[in-house]
Amino acid sequence: MSSPGADLAPSDLRGLCLLAADGVVEVSRVVEQLHHTIARVSLPVGSPVAGTTRGITGLVYRSVRTIAGVAGSGAGLVLGRFAPAVPLGQTRIGREHLLSVLNGILGDHLEAGANPLAIDMGFLVDGMAVxxxxxxxxxxxxxxxRKLxxxxxxxxxNEACWVKPDGDVSLPRTLAESHGYTPVYLRYNSGRHISANGAELAEKLQRLIEIWPEPVEEIxxxxxxxxxxxxxxxxxxATLEGRDWVNPLSSIICLGSPHHGAPLERIGHRLDRLLGVSPYSAPFARLGRLRSAGITDLRFGNLxxxxxxxxxxxxxxxxxxxxVVHADHVRHYMVAATLDRRADSLRSLTxxxxxxxxPSALxxxxxPERQVPALPEHQLVVRRSGHVDLMSRxxxxxxxxHWLRTSAASPIRKA
Known part of the structure; x- marks a missing residue:
C-alpha cells in the first residue's frame, strides 16, 4: 500500500509550499511574542504584553517572515505553471484522505489563500465527477x-467514509438499491463555515436537477x-430562496449530527481562554486559533x-x-449513538x-424554536456504538x- 505522500499530484506540492510558508510565518509570530514577554519580565498571570521585539531581534523575526513569504509565493508561482488542478474523482484514495483532513482543519484558510489544496464542492455518481x-x-x-x-x-x-471497513457495500448504495434511488455523493471543504457550504449546496442542487436526464421526483x-x-x-x-429542488425533497436523515453543538469544540474554546490567562502561554493560543471555521461552528451547531x-x-x-426555516412537507429523521447501554445515562447525555x-444528535x-422537527417515531438511539460506527451498523x-418505506407509503402533502 502506498503512502499518501506517494499519491500527491504536482499541484499539491505547490499547495504544501504555500502552507509551509504560512506555518513558518505563524510560528515565528508565536516565538516572537513569547520572546518579547520574557524580555519584559512579565508577571506570570495577566494580559499578554502588547508590542513586538525591537532592534536586531525584531529585524530577524521580520526577515524570517519575509523570506518565508517570498519563498512560498515563489515556489507557488513556479510550480503553478506546471501543475494544473486535479479534477474531482481522478486521484488515489490516499491523497483524498490527506486532503480531506487538511481541509477539515484548515479549509477556510486554504480557501482564503486560493491554495490548490482547498477542495471544491462537487457531486460524484458511481465514482465519476458530475x-x-x-x-x-x-x-x-x-x-x-428519478429519485436521488x-x-x-x-x-x-470524504465520500469513501461510507464504505464499510471490510470493503463491503456502503450504506447509501444499499439504501439506493433497495428503494430505487440513484446514489449521489457530495464532496466538500469541511473547514468552511457550515452556512457557506449549505448555501453553495442549495445552489448546486438546483443546477443538478436542471441537468439531470430525468425529471427528479424525490430527493x-x-x-x-x-x-x-x-x-x-x-x-x-433553498426554502428561503424558493429553489425548485425543495419540492421533491422528501426527507433529511442525520446520523450523529451535532445539531446543538459538540463538547470537543467547547473544550477547545475553553483551552484557548485558559492559555490566555498568562502572558507566557498566551502566544500558544494563536495556534488554537488556526482551527477552521467549520470546527468552531460545531460549538453551537451554527447553520x-x-x-x-x-x-x-x-x-x-x-x-x-x-x-432555521423548514419546509413543512420534509420529514426529519435523527439517529444518535451512545457508548453506554442506556440512552438516558449521564454518559449518554454528556x-x-x-x-x-x-440530545444534540436527536x-x-x-x-421550541431550536428543536429539529423530528417526531419521536423518527428518532433512533443506537446503544454501545461510536460516532463513526453509525455508518456501518x-x-x-x-x-x-423502514423509515423510507413508511415515507413512500404515506407522503406528506406539499402546501
Missing part, C-alpha cells in the same frame, strides 16, 4: 433515475455528523451566516443561533457517541429502510 456545466456523461445518464439519494460526509472525511439528503448540519443548512437556504457574522468566533459568546451527546432543545440500515 460537471454541472456540461451535464452527465452518457454512461451516467443511462443509469440516472444525496449523501454528505462529515468533518475531515433524500443523508448526512453523517457535519453532513447532517449542511443538509439542514442547504434546506434552509446560518447570521449565527456568526460580525462576531469573533474565538471570543466568549452566547448561543445566538437564528431560527458525551454520547464520544463526540456528540444524544435535535432536542429546551427552546445493520441496526441503522434496517431503521432507515
Amino acid at each position: 460537471d454541472l456545466d456540461s451535464g452527465l456523461p452518457d454512461e451516467l445518464a443511462r443509469q440516472a433515475g 439519494l444525496v449523501s454528505l460526509h462529515g468533518l475531515c472525511l 433524500v439528503l443523508l448526512g453523517h455528523s457535519m453532513g447532517g448540519l449542511i443538509a439542514r443548512s442547504a434546506s434552509h437556504h 446560518c451566516r447570521e449565527d456568526w457574522q460580525d462576531r469573533d468566533r474565538f471570543e466568549p459568546g452566547d448561543d445566538n443561533r437564528q431560527p 458525551i454520547g457517541d464520544g463526540l456528540v451527546p444524544v 435535535g432536542q432543545h429546551d427552546r 445493520r441496526r441503522v440500515l434496517r431503521q432507515l429502510q
Whole structure:
C-alpha cells in the first residue's frame, strides 16, 4: 500500500509550499511574542504584553517572515505553471484522505489563500465527477433515475467514509438499491463555515436537477455528523430562496449530527481562554486559533451566516443561533449513538457517541424554536456504538429502510 505522500499530484506540492510558508510565518509570530514577554519580565498571570521585539531581534523575526513569504509565493508561482488542478474523482484514495483532513482543519484558510489544496464542492455518481456545466456523461445518464439519494460526509472525511471497513457495500448504495434511488455523493471543504457550504449546496442542487436526464421526483439528503448540519443548512437556504429542488425533497436523515453543538469544540474554546490567562502561554493560543471555521461552528451547531457574522468566533459568546426555516412537507429523521447501554445515562447525555451527546444528535432543545422537527417515531438511539460506527451498523440500515418505506407509503402533502 502506498503512502499518501506517494499519491500527491504536482499541484499539491505547490499547495504544501504555500502552507509551509504560512506555518513558518505563524510560528515565528508565536516565538516572537513569547520572546518579547520574557524580555519584559512579565508577571506570570495577566494580559499578554502588547508590542513586538525591537532592534536586531525584531529585524530577524521580520526577515524570517519575509523570506518565508517570498519563498512560498515563489515556489507557488513556479510550480503553478506546471501543475494544473486535479479534477474531482481522478486521484488515489490516499491523497483524498490527506486532503480531506487538511481541509477539515484548515479549509477556510486554504480557501482564503486560493491554495490548490482547498477542495471544491462537487457531486460524484458511481465514482465519476458530475460537471454541472456540461451535464452527465452518457454512461451516467443511462443509469440516472428519478429519485436521488444525496449523501454528505462529515468533518475531515470524504465520500469513501461510507464504505464499510471490510470493503463491503456502503450504506447509501444499499439504501439506493433497495428503494430505487440513484446514489449521489457530495464532496466538500469541511473547514468552511457550515452556512457557506449549505448555501453553495442549495445552489448546486438546483443546477443538478436542471441537468439531470430525468425529471427528479424525490430527493433524500443523508448526512453523517457535519453532513447532517449542511443538509439542514442547504434546506434552509433553498426554502428561503424558493429553489425548485425543495419540492421533491422528501426527507433529511442525520446520523450523529451535532445539531446543538459538540463538547470537543467547547473544550477547545475553553483551552484557548485558559492559555490566555498568562502572558507566557498566551502566544500558544494563536495556534488554537488556526482551527477552521467549520470546527468552531460545531460549538453551537451554527447553520446560518447570521449565527456568526460580525462576531469573533474565538471570543466568549452566547448561543445566538437564528431560527432555521423548514419546509413543512420534509420529514426529519435523527439517529444518535451512545457508548453506554442506556440512552438516558449521564454518559449518554454528556458525551454520547464520544463526540456528540444524544440530545444534540436527536435535535432536542429546551427552546421550541431550536428543536429539529423530528417526531419521536423518527428518532433512533443506537446503544454501545461510536460516532463513526453509525455508518456501518445493520441496526441503522434496517431503521432507515423502514423509515423510507413508511415515507413512500404515506407522503406528506406539499402546501
